[in-house]
Amino acid sequence: MAKTPGTLHALFPAVPKDNRGRASSAFEAQAPARGSEAPGSPLQSLTRRTAAYMDALMKGRVKIFTYGCQMNDLDSLKMYTELSKAGYVPTDSTREADVIVVNTCSVRQKACEKAMSNLGRLASVKLRKPSAVIVVTGCVAQQEQGRILERMGHVDIVLGTHQLHLLEALVEEARAGRGPVVAAGFSPCVPFMDTVFDHGLSPEPHRAYVTVMQGCDNYCSYCIVPYVRGPEISRDASKVLEEIRLHAGRGSREVFLLGQNVNSYRGGMSFPELLRRIHDIEGIDRIRFTTSHPKDAGDDLVACFKDLPKLCSHIHLPFQSGSNRVLAAMNRKYTKETYLELVSKFRQARPDMAFSADVIVGFPGEGVNDFDETMDVVERVRFDVLFSFKYSVRPNTKAASLVDDVHGEEKSRRLDILQRRQREITLENNRLRVGGVYDVLVDGASKKHEHQVHGRTTHNVIVNFDGPRELTGSIVKVRITRANPNSLTGELLASPPS
Numbered sequence: 291m292a293k294t295p296g297t298l299h300a301l302f303p304a305v306p307k308d309n310r311g312r313a314s315s316a317f318e319a320q321a322p323a324r325g326s327e328a329p330g331s332p333l334q335s336l337t338r339r340t341a342a343y344m345d346a347l348m349k350g351r352v353k354i355f356t357y358g359c360q361m362n363d364l365d366s367l368k369m370y371t372e373l374s375k376a377g378y379v380p381t382d383s384t385r386e387a388d389v390i391v392v393n394t395c396s397v398r399q400k401a402c403e404k405a406m407s408n409l410g411r412l413a414s415v416k417l418r419k420p421s422a423v424i425v426v427t428g429c430v431a432q433q434e435q436g437r438i439l440e441r442m443g444h445v446d447i448v449l450g451t452h453q454l455h456l457l458e459a460l461v462e463e464a465r466a467g468r469g470p471v472v473a474a475g476f477s478p479c480v481p482f483m484d485t486v487f488d489h490g491l492s493p494e495p496h497r498a499y500v501t502v503m504q505g506c507d508n509y510c511s512y513c514i515v516p517y518v519r520g521p522e523i524s525r526d527a528s529k530v531l532e533e534i535r536l537h538a539g540r541g542s543r544e545v546f547l548l549g550q551n552v553n554s555y556r557g558g559m560s561f562p563e564l565l566r567r568i569h570d571i572e573g574i575d576r577i578r579f580t581t582s583h584p585k586d587a588g589d590d591l592v593a594c595f596k597d598l599p600k601l602c603s604h605i606h607l608p609f610q611s612g613s614n615r616v617l618a619a620m621n622r623k624y625t626k627e628t629y630l631e632l633v634s635k636f637r638q639a640r641p642d643m644a645f646s647a648d649v650i651v652g653f654p655g656e657g658v659n660d661f662d663e664t665m666d667v668v669e670r671v672r673f674d675v676l677f678s679f680k681y682s683v684r685p686n687t688k689a690a691s692l693v694d695d696v697h698g699e700e701k702s703r704r705l706d707i708l709q710r711r712q713r714e715i716t717l718e719n720n721r722l723r724v725g726g727v728y729d730v731l732v733d734g735a736s737k738k739h740e741h742q743v744h745g746r747t748t749h750n751v752i753v754n755f756d757g758p759r760e761l762t763g764s765i766v767k768v769r770i771t772r773a774n775p776n777s778l779t780g781e782l783l784a785s786p787p788s
């Protein structure tokens with residue numbers, strides 16, 4: 291899914307930071323309230339000198355635009371972490387940034403176009419400030435490599451998905467006037483996977499996103515991921531567990547494991563074994579993961595939902611199509627029947643299990659009957675959330691050689707039918723939750739309503755309720771009072787012990 295870039299930036303406090311990117315508490319303690327000192331007073335002069343000193347320690351300001359999935363969000367957080375260790379301070383302002391990174395997504399045509407048009411707009415920034423270093427990372431960087439430099443003379447660095455560990459060194463090179471450069475080779479190991487993000491920079495430090503693997507060996511015929519993320523590479527289990535223990539020690543309550551296909555994890559143990567080991571880590575109360583391929587979700591994964599109470603009652607299980615004919619053309623390696631059987635196994639293991647999925651309409655050759663099969667899966671599973679898309683051709687994929695024969699208007703018609711029905715089902719699911727009491731991990735203050743906070747149930751449903759923002763990061767009991775189209779409203783029953 292494409293989303294608005296720059297969500298991290300709003301959370302960065304506008305306080306001076308030291309050369310390792312940490313806020314200077316000494317500075318804050320000494321700084322007078324604005325306007326409280328006469329101009330030229332000794333205290334004001336000290337403040338000016340302190341600010342100048344902090345500026346001298348700072349190497350520059352960095353802004354990152356992020357497009358695409360949670361893996362890109364995490365990569366951006368890790369890039370901020372690495373650059374802030376080197377003395378760069380995050381900024382919200384493109385104009386004042388000395389380093390601008392555009393972390394791109396190419397999974398769908400639209401996301402790709404959005405990132406590229408933002409990148410194009412940065413030409414005027416470079417014109418105004420030639421010393422600014424413009425970096426492109428992510429899937430579009432991997433896909434386009436040197437072609438980006440040919441088309442966009444203002445770009446200094448193109449960094450592929452296996453080379454993010456080179457970011458800081460290449461930024462220094464560019465600032466020294468060397469470049470432009472493309473670093474986009476695939477490697478047998480990806481050092482950046484082991485970078486641990488700085489909790490102080492995270493918008494939600496109570497939730498630790500942790501990469502367990504990256505890449506994909508499945509080659510679904512419509513998907514560009516194997517070409518831009520490379521083959522599957524798993525992180526060593528000991529490193530994953532060590533990182534999670536670190537996050538738990540720093541106060542994370544929930545761990546969210548990320549990988550393009552977590553079920554084919556092989557970092558010294560299987561994915562279900564890894565889940566069991568994480569379950570033993572003290573301080574972690576919730577475990578989530580994404581994304582799962584249905585063909586790799588075996589009985590040992592299902593058993594985890596029976597045995598591990600910390601494992602949240604939600605799974606994202608992309609089904610893509612309900613038609614066996616289309617599934618075969620997509621190279622998905624399961625059928626509608628095996629998918630539905632898997633869903634029912636999860637429900638037997640965890641009766642309140644919630645499901646979300648990705649689905650594509652208008653794949654080449656999809657007829658009306660095929661689409662009806664897709665709608666049948668929607669009716670039977672009753673997903674909480676469906677990420678639904680019109681098929682768009684991705685370069686180099688196998689499906690790119692098929693005739694894109696479902697007309698644009700027909701794709702829109704099918705998508706509209708599917709989304710309308712899904713909206714009804716989501717609301718019906720939410721209505722069934724009214725009157726129930728749920729544990730909610732509070733994510734923060736509401737942007738819309740003062741005195742309200744929002745959080746998530748184990749089913750990954752958003753709940754809004756009256757409560758102080760200090761509850762952020764706590765798990766509280768909430769009674770659901772109203773169902774909304776995409777969320778629930780509730781009332782706080784009990785605060786956690788202080």
Ligand code: SF4
Binds near residue numbers: 551
């Ligand atoms: S499993 Fe298929 S859809 Fe998912 S990343 Fe791999 S190739 Fe793409």
